[in-house]
Amino acid sequence: MTPPRFDAVEEGDDLAPWDRFLAKDDVRAYAHASGSAFPRFTDDAGARKEGLPGMIAPGNMSVGLFAAMLERWGGPGSVSRLGTTFRGLVLPDRTVRLRAVVTQKNERTRSVEVDLWMESDDGERLVIGTATVNLA
């Protein structure tokens, strides 16, 4: 998809939503690839020993999914800043819903500020954040 031109974007624009099913094997693959293959991210029994309900997705995976979503819109290399707050456990074998909306345009830098959130399939906001995306 061709990234939008800065002039074509308006505050309030929604980015294309992304619903992503996180299989346990997806989470394990991320944990290994990111150097965080700890029991809480790789197996249910190990996670329960840490007091968790079962294995969870690393917070960094949510950050990575947000960046991937933003770059699907703005193009590779377009994200210059990404801030996130982890509010709830992201559990695998469920669908998460990633959403984003443009909140501010900066004419001088031709960049936009974006609000982000990740919801569980029952609507709980698990991760929230903001980002800066540079456009042509």
Added chain:
Amino acid sequence: MSQVDPKHLGRVFDEAEFGPVSADEIVAYSRSLGETAPCYVEPGPELRGHPTYCVRFRSRKGFPDDFPTHLLGRMSFDAGKDIEFGTPIRPGDMVRVTSSVHEVYEKTGRTGTMTFVVVRFAMTNQRGDHLATIDNRMMFRP
């Protein structure tokens, strides 16, 4: 409020170097996110790390050796992070990480008082290019 000696703030407590980064590692990371953009998954001269590939690199210890342990509760959680992205990481890069305590603050919620410690990871490559700055926010509960 959390009392932390200002000497802890901004002082580098760990320096570590990782690498060289391999093309296989970059591709595996990108694919694990479902990324399909050729610059992230196809080996070749254009290959570069996905922006958040930088989270793979962190300090070898969590806090300065003399950090006041009473500020760190029994339970800790990753509360979030703020990342400023710089030059993309490429195959063959060495990644140098310097770590410092950036901020310490408290918040009181339904479950009591929580202490937040923000550790900053500043990353450069072998040429001194800025790769990323990550403010990693950890929350501690008594």
